[in-house]
Amino acid sequence: MAMLVAGDEQALEVLYQRYARPVYSLALRIVGNEADAEEVMQDVLERAWRRAETFDPQRGRFGSWLLGMAHHVAIDAIRKQKRRPQGIDTETAEQVMTLTADPTVDVAATVIQNEEAQRIRAALQSLPDTQQQAIELAFFKGLSHLEIAAATGDPLGTVKTRIRRGMERLKSLLSNESSGE
Amino acid sequence: MADTSLNPLEELIDLYALGALEPDEMALVEEHLAQSPRARAMLEQSKQVVSALAWSPEQHDPPAGAYERFRQRVAPASAQPQAAPRLAMAPAAVPAPTFGQRLRQLFAPQQRWGTAFAALLLVIALGVGGWNLSLQRQVSDLTASASEYRALTALLSEPATRLVALTGADGPAQTARTQLLINPERHEAYLVTAGLPALPANQSYQLWMIADGQPLSMGVFALDAQGNATVQMANLPPAGSQNLFGITIEPAGGSDQPTSAPILLGEL
CATH class of the missing domain: 1.10.1740.10 (RNA polymerase sigma factor, region 2, helix turn helix motif)
Incomplete structure (x- = not known):
């Protein structure tokens, strides 16, 4: 007891x-x-x-x-x-x-230590500014792609493409970092 | 050769994982996910990136005093019943009690069961094994009693579940520690007690629910070798406007109605 x-x-x-x-x-x-x-x-x-x-x-x-x-x-x-x-x-x-x-895909599980958080931050910051901005507006502000397009003044298709390309780049960067440990 | 081209809905999976789709688009993607293993695999990859993003902000320490505020926030509310009133008793049936030995291990009586149980679960979650072997043994016990564990977890998860302390102002049960985990909506409760004195062979402890002054026997119970007892109540009667739980000492086998004042009492 x-x-x-x-x-x-x-x-x-x-x-x-x-x-x-x-x-x-x-x-x-x-x-x-x-x-x-x-x-x-x-x-x-x-x-x-x-x-x-x-x-x-x-x-x-x-x-x-x-x-x-x-x-x-x-x-x-x-x-x-x-x-x-x-x-x-x-x-x-x-x-x-x-x-x-x-x-099973342990990207998130490897980032508990601070250095891993820094690596994720670095990966995000390595994206072209427009891709980083679109992803951050979605993730940190909870905006939909329509709202992002309205906020940035960019065409909807452009916003979708930026998010998709940015996410693909992050998958590549983070899986390489994970597998390289 | 594998088809690596994406259909239009698969092109939305990253946005779906980010929560960046409108509701109608979400519905379409979810429909596709239900049908396509490849789409589900893509989603899992996207989710990993989204999970990782949560670690990306610059790290800041919480404001001064935040830990103390957190401690105060999760401090268990004391649920001490009022002084024991005299009971107005009426005849009632005496069902056989059900004892859960595993439950006893889980609910070792103490003053802070709610948070202690949360702590036990949290230890599992945090994986902080090694610093408390006793807890690990209890975790092992929990694993062995998965069904009881799930039942208790379900009960504890219910918003209507409450923890009620049964206390006695004086007498033989003064040092006993007795708690009742009860969910009136599910008509389910567990009583766990420790520290009650052993009774002679011609006497029994009996548990009562008193709804609006009408006592109903919840069963007689015996103590184990350590002086502990657990009573499971699966079919509680409907609650009244005032509901008390009390323990009396009765002739062996129990009574149709209480023959003595309760030694322990708590109010729901």
Whole structure:
């Protein structure tokens, strides 16, 4: 019993020490201010703490699951701010994210260490600016390709092509980096 | 020779993985994914990149005090019942209790079961084995009792599930630690207790649910060699406006109605 209590405290600390920083950083990148980013972080870590049973280890690493949840919660938050009608609710987000990490292709699983995060950042930044911008607007701002086209003034087909080419380049870069380890 | 050309829907898979499609396009892609193994394989690759993107932002430390706020946020709410009222008792049936030994291992009685259970699951998730062998053994036990584990997980996942402490102001059960995990909507509950004194052979502990003053026996139960007991209740009666759970000491085999004041009591 006492050990369980001790484990309780220790697991809480492990959870925070390992994941608060990446979750907060991702949330800050998406919502754009510290107060909202911390709220997202607190929300996500609390959900992970209270609902760890919803994590399915067969579907990927815990970090990917947690950051996936953070991404959807943060995107959900900014969509609600904008009253975007097709926003993904956070409950759905949790379910969805159990499906997004795949242990068989382990790109995401190799990026828990900081240097791996830097490599992913470098890969993203190595893309042509227009491709990087299109992917970032989709991922960090939750914009659809229609909204990206409206925001940038580019033709819709151009936006689609930029995203697709950028994603293909990232797949190539990240799989090379993973296989080279 | 493999066909490497993409159909128009496969060209949208990267955008789908990024969440950058409109709803009508999403539906079309999902329809295609359901039919095409190749499309599903493409999607898995795209998802890996999307997952990786989550690690790409510049790293920042959370604001000062965030950890303390997190601790406070997840601190378990104390659910202490009020002082034990006297019971108005009426006859009731005495069903046989069901004991779950695995459940006992999982719910070693303590004050913070909810978070302790979450911690146990989190340990599995985090893979922090090595720092607590006892927890690992319990994880192993959990694996062996997968069905009970799933049942408990399902119960704990329900928003209506609550944890109620049964306490006694004085008497023989003063040091007992007794908790009730209950979901009124599913009419399901688990009682776990430790620290109750052993009874002579001519007496039994009996658990009661008192809905609006009407006691219904939830069964008699015995303690194991360590003084622990677990009682599973699968068919709780409908809850009233006021619902109490109490434990009394009755003649061996139980009573149709309580013959003594409860030694432990908690309010749902």
